[in-house]
Amino acid sequence: MSFxxxxxxxxxxxxxxxVRDFDLSVERGELVTFLxxxxxxKTTTLRMIAGFETPTEGSILIDxxxxxxxxxxxxxxxxxxxxxxxxPNMTVAQxxxxxxxxxxxxxxxxxxxxxEMLAMIKLPQLAERYPYQLSRGQQQRVSLAxxxxxxxxxxxxxxxLSALDARIRVSLREEIRALQRNLGITTIxxxxxxxxxxxxxxxxxxMNEGAIEQVGTPSEIYNAPRTRFVASFxxxxxxxxxxxxxxxxGAVDIDGQRxxxxxxxxxxxxxxxxxxxxRPEALRLGAGGDDRNTLAGVIEDVAFxxxxxxxxxxxxxxxxxxDTFNRGAGALPARGExxxxxxxxxxxxxxxxx
Amino acid sequence: xxxxxxxxxxxxxxxxxxPWLGVAPFFLFAMMFLIVPTASLLVGAFQDxxxxxxxxxxxxxxxxSIRLSYLLSVEVSLASAFFxxxxxxxxALAVLRGGLPEWLRPTLxxxxxxxxxxxxxxxxxxxxxxxxxxxxVTILLKSVGxxxxxxxxxxxxxxxxxxxxxxxxxxxxxxxxxxxxxxxKREWGEAAEILxxxxxxxxxxxxxxxxxxxxxxxxxxxxxxxFGAIATAYALTGSFxxxxxxxxxxxxxxxxxxxxxxxxxxxLGMLTITGLSNLAYLYLRARSDRWLK
Amino acid sequence: xxxxxxGAWLAVFVGVAYFLAPLVxxxxxxxxxxxxxxxxxxxxxxxxxxxFQASFLYSTxxxxxxxxVAILIVVPTAYxxxxxxxxxxxxxxxxxxxxLVIPAIVLVFGYIKLxxxxxxxxxxxxxxxxxxxxxxxxxxxxxxxMYRSVETALRAIxxxxxxxxxxxxxxxxxxILFRVILPNIRSGILSGAFLTFAIxxxxxxxASLLDRPAxxxxxxxxxxxxxxxxxxxxxxxxxxxxxxxxxxLLLGGGAPNSTGKR
Numbered sequence: 001m002s003f004x005x006x007x008x009x010x011x012x013x014x015x016x017x018x019v020r021d022f023d024l025s026v027e028r029g030e031l032v033t034f035l036x037x038x039x040x041x042k043t044t045t046l047r048m049i050a051g052f053e054t055p056t057e058g059s060i061l062i063d064x065x066x067x068x069x070x071x072x073x074x075x076x077x078x079x080x081x082x083x084x085x086x087x088p089n090m091t092v093a094q095x096x097x098x099x100x101x102x103x104x105x106x107x108x109x110x111x112x113x114x115x116e117m118l119a120m121i122k123l124p125q126l127a128e129r130y131p132y133q134l135s136r137g138q139q140q141r142v143s144l145a146x147x148x149x150x151x152x153x154x155x156x157x158x159x160x161l162s163a164l165d166a167r168i169r170v171s172l173r174e175e176i177r178a179l180q181r182n183l184g185i186t187t188i189x190x191x192x193x194x195x196x197x198x199x200x201x202x203x204x205x206x207m208n209e210g211a212i213e214q215v216g217t218p219s220e221i222y223n224a225p226r227t228r229f230v231a232s233f234x235x236x237x238x239x240x241x242x243x244x245x246x247x248x249x250g251a252v253d254i255d256g257q258r259x260x261x262x263x264x265x266x267x268x269x270x271x272x273x274x275x276x277x278x279r280p281e282a283l284r285l286g287a288g289g290d291d292r293n294t295l296a297g298v299i300e301d302v303a304f305x306x307x308x309x310x311x312x313x314x315x316x317x318x319x320x321x322x323d324t325f326n327r328g329a330g331a332l333p334a335r336g337e338x339x340x341x342x343x344x345x346x347x348x349x350x351x352x353x354x
Numbered sequence: 355x356x357x358x359x360x361x362x363x364x365x366x367x368x369x370x371x372x373p374w375l376g377v378a379p380f381f382l383f384a385m386m387f388l389i390v391p392t393a394s395l396l397v398g399a400f401q402d403x404x405x406x407x408x409x410x411x412x413x414x415x416x417x418x419s420i421r422l423s424y425l426l427s428v429e430v431s432l433a434s435a436f437f438x439x440x441x442x443x444x445x446a447l448a449v450l451r452g453g454l455p456e457w458l459r460p461t462l463x464x465x466x467x468x469x470x471x472x473x474x475x476x477x478x479x480x481x482x483x484x485x486x487x488x489x490x491v492t493i494l495l496k497s498v499g500x501x502x503x504x505x506x507x508x509x510x511x512x513x514x515x516x517x518x519x520x521x522x523x524x525x526x527x528x529x530x531x532x533x534x535x536x537x538x539k540r541e542w543g544e545a546a547e548i549l550x551x552x553x554x555x556x557x558x559x560x561x562x563x564x565x566x567x568x569x570x571x572x573x574x575x576x577x578x579x580x581f582g583a584i585a586t587a588y589a590l591t592g593s594f595x596x597x598x599x600x601x602x603x604x605x606x607x608x609x610x611x612x613x614x615x616x617x618x619x620x621x622l623g624m625l626t627i628t629g630l631s632n633l634a635y636l637y638l639r640a641r642s643d644r645w646l647k
Numbered sequence: 648x649x650x651x652x653x654g655a656w657l658a659v660f661v662g663v664a665y666f667l668a669p670l671v672x673x674x675x676x677x678x679x680x681x682x683x684x685x686x687x688x689x690x691x692x693x694x695x696x697x698x699f700q701a702s703f704l705y706s707t708x709x710x711x712x713x714x715x716v717a718i719l720i721v722v723p724t725a726y727x728x729x730x731x732x733x734x735x736x737x738x739x740x741x742x743x744x745x746x747l748v749i750p751a752i753v754l755v756f757g758y759i760k761l762x763x764x765x766x767x768x769x770x771x772x773x774x775x776x777x778x779x780x781x782x783x784x785x786x787x788x789x790x791x792x793m794y795r796s797v798e799t800a801l802r803a804i805x806x807x808x809x810x811x812x813x814x815x816x817x818x819x820x821x822x823i824l825f826r827v828i829l830p831n832i833r834s835g836i837l838s839g840a841f842l843t844f845a846i847x848x849x850x851x852x853x854a855s856l857l858d859r860p861a862x863x864x865x866x867x868x869x870x871x872x873x874x875x876x877x878x879x880x881x882x883x884x885x886x887x888x889x890x891x892x893x894x895x896l897l898l899g900g901g902a903p904n905s906t907g908k909r
Contacts, residue, residue, distance in 0.1 A: 099549035391757025452655025476884035483676035490672030582750025
């Protein structure tokens with residue numbers, strides 16, 4: 001039974017459709033991420049769930065109730081904004097207790113709940129401080145506590161980590177995920193950072209230009225991207241043009257060399273040109289066995305990235321990027337060397353045309 | 355190996371004295387035409403005819419006629435500051451946050467810039483033409499049966515002067531309070547809403563407390579502004595309304611107090627009031643900036 | 648929120664009415680000079696009057712001199728403070744705020760006391776001295792705006808680089824200031840200049856107490872003795888203020904707040 005259901009959601013400004021044909025069912029306790037570049041409609045959709053925008057068409061159901069036309073302050077939703085959301089004239093404690101205060105809860109109850117929340121975000125010592133005295137990371141944690149204090153049925157987070165330093169971002173996202181799991185609260189998380197999306201979510205909704213490109217678990221999104229956009233947006237990717245040789249056998253021609261894919265080549269005919277995706281980490285240097293594909297090329301560039309060594313290999317026309325683990329201070333492959341790269345037949349992913 | 359360039363770059367250092375010489379005219383000007391004249395007045399306020407130190411002048415400010423004068427000034431300034439602040443705030447909030455068309459904002463700002471500068475004698479004339487006995491609005495109201503002069507209104511009184519002052523107080527309020535209103539982040543409104551607050555609760559618990567120091571500060575600025583104003587009053591009510599600037603004017607012109615040192619004390623009193631108001635304004639502005647950063 | 652918008656429109660309406668009414672009233676009144684019909688007689692009489700022309704000319708010339716002196720004082724100061732003396736910034740800014748705190752009447756009272764006929768530097772004893780005193784007073788009144796305009800303009804250009812480039816070409820300080828820096832902050836200077844002009848033209852307190860034949864005292868005299876001409880003058884003053892502000896906006900200065908001659 002879906003807890004949050006969006007059906008046929010559209011949002012148009014004048015002639016501009018910012019969100020179209022958005023359908024989604026979110027289970028109770030799930031953490032779903034809306035992932036996409038700026039302007040893809042993810043924040044607009046979030047704001048429609050919150051009630052700050054009204055859908056031009058479509059409906060939003062929460063726990064069976066139609067909230068599409070319900071005002072934001074009646075939806076019992078918690079929200080964390082990207083920045084600046086704490087009330088500057090109130091202390092941390094007053095901020096956290098705000099939702100309960102406007103609901104008319106007794107002072108003793110508010111005090112107890114605020115204490116609980118402060119303990120949950122591990123900042124009890126900051127109760128009497130003002131927002132301008134806190135670091136950005138602390139502000140966002142207080143923001144989270146404030147959103148959760150009134151025990152909302154859904155938690156919305158609008159790029160809460162984007163304005164923070166990289167290091168704090170990582171620790172905070174783990175904290176958010178842990179909190180969310182413990183409380184079992186249905187959560188929607190909006191971000192443009194694919195690492196955040198992949199590491200935190202139960203499911204990811206990849207969006208582009210107002211529409212959903214793909215919905216799936218992080219693993220599905222990464223390993224089985226359905227469109228070129230999803231494949232290129234999530235992780236680094238090699239995009240190759242392959243000419244179909246034998247669709248039933250999965251044989252394709254890449255730059256004059258033969259390769260096989262075990263994935264479906266839906267209705268393609270010999271001679272068709274198809275976009276093929278290949279993850280850099282799926283490739284290995286050197287000739288492979290008979291059960292693997294092997295392509296020959298010349299090393300064009302070697303970049304030492306620390307844990308990963310990124311090698312760019314030039315085929316006849318196309319170039320592919322190979323990521324290999326750094327094996328210590330051994331010799332790195334040299335530029336100009338002829339080399340073979342090999343990969344499994346499952347690693348070659350045909351993409352649907354956009 | 356690159357050759358060393360033949361001519362090293364000319365790094366002519368300007369003589370160290372130059373900066374100080376450069377700012378000297380400014381400080382000389384400030385001394386001669388801002389600080390020393392004012393200081394000399396302040397010193398004179400504490401002197402008697404022979405130049406000896408005395409508190410006598412300051413004490414004599416308490417005499418009924420002068421006390422009344424200060425009271426009147428305070429009343430006029432308070433009234434025009436209060437209503438100017440109220441109306442100015444309402445206007446600014448309406449245009450900046452009232453959901454009105456975007457073009458109203460630059461229009462209001464421009465107009466406020468001009469209107470806050472339009473004061474003094476021309477303003478007095480304008481109001482005479484509007485609310486004088488044969489003024490435009492007076493006649494207009496008479497034509498619909500409302501005779502304000504019969505009801506006791508008179509432009510050349512306290513009420514008339516206050517109304518006239520509002521012409522520049524309201525735009526001044528708009529200009530001063532706008533940055534503070536701009537500082538109220540939209541996220542606060544949305545956060546309050548999603549936490550369950552009604553619009554009224556949002557305004558009462560968040561916006562008003564945040565804007566309060568700015569509103570108070572701006573009101574003080576308006577107060578000081580009205581207190582020091584003279585040209586409008588002189589042209590409108592002449593010596594009928596014996597506010598402190600008018601009294602001071604008469605004293606400078608014709609020594610009506612028969613005591614120059616008392617005149618200096620008068621100036622000291624004025625300066626103290628405007629000085630303190632401005633100080634309070636600056637303090638409140640600093641405090642509100644800290645929150646709104 | 649419908650009710651909220653109605654309230655907002657109401658506030659705007661009241662504001663507009665409050666400011667439009669005096670304007671309309673004054674204009675209408677100024678046209679009433681000829682009995683029974685509307686005409687521009689009041690304006691014609693004013694323009695033809697000698698005292699109008701004389702006092703307007705006086706104030707205009709004074710304004711120009713004030714502006715030049717203000718530029719000569721403000722530009723080098725703002726330049727040096729930004730380039731070499733950043734520690735002086737606080738005290739300089741405080742000084743430029745003084746004219747806003749000290750009421751004009753108190754300031755001119757100070758002038759009369761300090762430079763009166765019985766003092767060490769009796770400027771008020773001579774016409775030229777009084778004119779000079781008036782001019783310096785006006786420089787003071789315009790100081791906050793002139794300084795702010797110039798300082799903003801200076802911050803928008805890279806003063807340090809320009810100076811060093813000019814130095815490396817062998818330019819002396821005066822050349823740098825007047826041939827390099829000044830042209831680049833033209834809009835800031837002009838903004839300050841127009842505001843100063845608006846302030847000087849209508850100023851009453853200083854001119855009256857220093858007994859100089861400026862436009863402000865002329866206006867006040869007309870108001871005390873004539874019926875229709877004052878309205879015509881008020882409209883002209885308003886138009887002039889608008890023109891100055893319009894020019895400032897055109898230069899991208901934005902609408903400043905003010906004090907002046909109230």
